[in-house]
Amino acid sequence: MPEGKGTHGPRTRDRDPGLQPERTRLAWRRTTLACAVAASLAGRQTLHGGIDPASLVVLALVVVVWLAFLALAHRRIRAMRMPRPPALSPRAAVAAVACTLALAVLGAAMLR
Amino acid sequence: MWFAPERLREEGGTPDYRFSLANERTFLAWLRTAMALVGGGFAVDQFLPETARPLRLALALVLLAGGALCALRAISHWVRCERAMRRGEDLPMSRFPVVLGLAVGVVALLMVIVAAFGWGG
Numbered sequence: 001m002p003e004g005k006g007t008h009g010p011r012t013r014d015r016d017p018g019l020q021p022e023r024t025r026l027a028w029r030r031t032t033l034a035c036a037v038a039a040s041l042a043g044r045q046t047l048h049g050g051i052d053p054a055s056l057v058v059l060a061l062v063v064v065v066w067l068a069f070l071a072l073a074h075r076r077i078r079a080m081r082m083p084r085p086p087a088l089s090p091r092a093a094v095a096a097v098a099c100t101l102a103l104a105v106l107g108a109a110m111l112r
Numbered sequence: 113m114w115f116a117p118e119r120l121r122e123e124g125g126t127p128d129y130r131f132s133l134a135n136e137r138t139f140l141a142w143l144r145t146a147m148a149l150v151g152g153g154f155a156v157d158q159f160l161p162e163t164a165r166p167l168r169l170a171l172a173l174v175l176l177a178g179g180a181l182c183a184l185r186a187i188s189h190w191v192r193c194e195r196a197m198r199r200g201e202d203l204p205m206s207r208f209p210v211v212l213g214l215a216v217g218v219v220a221l222l223m224v225i226v227a228a229f230g231w232g233g
Contacts, residue, residue, distance in 0.1 A: 020133045027140045031147070038147040041154035048158055087132035087194070088139070090120055093187050096143060100183040104150045104176045111157055111172055 016083065025080040032073045035099065039066035042107040049112040058106050065106070069099040120191060124198030135193045142186035145212075149179030156223070162230055171226075174219060182212065 039062055046059040072095055079085045153175030160168055185208055192204045 016130065018130065020130045024133045024137055024140075027137045031140045031144050034144040034147040034151075038151040038154075041151045041158070044158060045154045084129050085133065087126070087129065088136045088190075090191070093139060093190055097183045097187045100143060100146050100150065101180055103147070104153070104180045104183075107150070107154050108173065108176050111169055 021080040021082070021085050024085070025077050028073045028077050028080075031096075032070060035066060035069045035073075035103075038100075038103050039063075039069075042103045042110075045107045045110045048110065055110065058110055062103065062106055065099050065102045069096065072096055072099070120194055120198070123195060124200065127194075127197040131197055132194065135190060135197070138193070139186050139190040142189065143183060146179045146182035146186060149175050149182055149216075151179075153179060160226065163226055167226065171219065171223065178212070178215060178219075 042062045043059055046055045046062060049055070072092060076088065076092060153172045156175060157168060157172040160171075163171075189204070189206065189208075196203050
């Protein structure tokens with residue numbers, strides 16, 4: 001363990017006193033929860049007008065989008081274990097936005 | 113710029129990780145707003161069956177489009193903030209929160225009226 005400086009003891013150097021990684025980790029959790037709610041409503045939308053092969057395909061796509069977001073969030077949450085996590089990669093940010101757009105488009109295709 | 117964000121790392125210096133994480137949390141908050149609007153669009157279609165179909169579809173589509181716009185704006189703002197921090201510039205200002213606030217207010221008012229008077233089809 002590195003030697004601490006200042007009055008906060010030896011742990012200040014390997015742990016952010018502002019708990020930034022923890023807060024960011026919880027923000028990803030909240031967003032995963034919001035994505036689950038949006039995906040549930042999108043999934044419900046696909047079955048709203050009755051069950052047929054097309055609606056089942058769209059439902060499967062909604063589930064895939066939700067799993068993709070889950071994997072994305074899981075990766076980022078694992079990166080938050082480091083005391084100084086690297087910045088979010090632009091690719092991950094684009095993927096997260098793409099998941100949201102995909103849910104909107106898939107559900108919009110199922111509006112009756 | 114925001115459609116080619118991979119070039120971001122070539123600019124300026126790496127900012128303090130805390131600032132990057134704060135920017136990431138702001139991005140996630142906007143993304144949640146976008147998801148809430150998208151979910152709200154589906155909810156309008158599913159839970160207001162008494163409403164006339166054109167009105168219901170219009171409300172649902174407005175909310176879905178608003179959600180999509182919000183998601184696109186989330187990443188655009190994230191990239192612009194990250195770039196400003198890398199270059200040591202001021203953070204970008206935006207009218208978007210005001211516009212979104214007003215738009216959500218108008219839609220909410222409309223929904224209250226629809227729910228109260230029940231414009232059935």
